Amino acid sequence: MKKRTLDNRGFTLLEILVAMAVFGVVVGAVYSAYYTQQRSYEAQTEVSFMNQNLRAAILLMERELRMAGCDPTQGANAGFTTASSNTVAFTMDIRGDSAGSDPDGDTSDSGEAITYALGDPDGDGDTDLTRNNVMIAENIDALDFVYLDEDGNVITNLASNISSIRSIQISLVARTGKADRAYVNTDSYSNQQGTTILAAQNDNFRRRLLTAEIRCRNMGLK
Template identity: 35%
Template sequence: MMPNTNRHKAETSILSNSGFTLIELLVAMAISSIVLTGLISVYTNLSRSYATETSRVTAQQDIRSAINLLAQDIRIAGLDPLGTAGGGFTVTDTDDIEFIADRDYDGAITSGNMERIRYYLDGTELIQRMDDDADTDEVLLDNVSALSFVYDDTTTPTTVVIDMTVEEPAGRTGTVTRTLTKRVKIRNQ
């Protein structure tokens, strides 16, 4: 009988060390669920933050590029080195600007030489039109919520202040708004 008792103790010992109890598994799953919920929450917040910051950077870069292009063109408004082209402003509205510049220095405003330049807002798009031809319309910037031009003199301005606001979509967090104002001194007036 003696060998039989030792064998029974050995079998019991093997069975008790063979796995986890149901309670241990439930506790481990509960802890894992809490940790996973925390990680998912952190990931979601970081993703939203990344989307918002990306939208901010995009809006800032886009509005800067558009304003710099506008300023570069507006500076040459009225360019008429020979005095025969009749350069100057043709439209000076608060949300629309058009001007003539003799870019090829030939003394005349020639169609097709991009010497008549217009910038205006069409809905939420900033449009550049060349030579008074709608076929040349190019969208410079989308998501523009406000555009205004302020002139020191609407007949022959020497300074134009450009004020533009862009609203860039930022995923679930809504939109990001950026406003930029730039004062442009016209060289040829």
């Protein structure tokens, strides 16, 4: 015959409460570590996405602005059509009437007239960088252009000196798509001339300023 040796006393209420408390503390610590890591991972993802977004936008603008005023037949009258601190518009003669054909002395073919400005084409209330009213980078808080002449001086009277533009300083301020409650952004952002282009927002978005100077090598060739 087997002898039953089971202890039937079980746990006391106090033991259960202590066990639950210990378990709770452990779970809390694990969750807190996980949460902190998760939040920092999310912040990093947001920042790297923002940086990629910004670099791609600047690259595209650089490439096209270098072509501003491209006019191989010297008959297309290509050049800058708008040059303000937050909008730039320009033309170039880079193709003919059909795809792949040679420049034909006009700037009315596809992709020959470009405007860069801020807008909100997706209508979500956040400003975006647009190219011909199509969004190319989301969540851009500031876009700034400074126009320089052939001596590298800032052109002050652009209305009458728009054809003197030889290079452009572009400054863009992008922000992350999601706010980070653990962070407060008290920075203000300036262009290469030291002019503030975005005052301190004191909000929870991380931002990044990227600035570049582009030589418009097709300007002034005539």
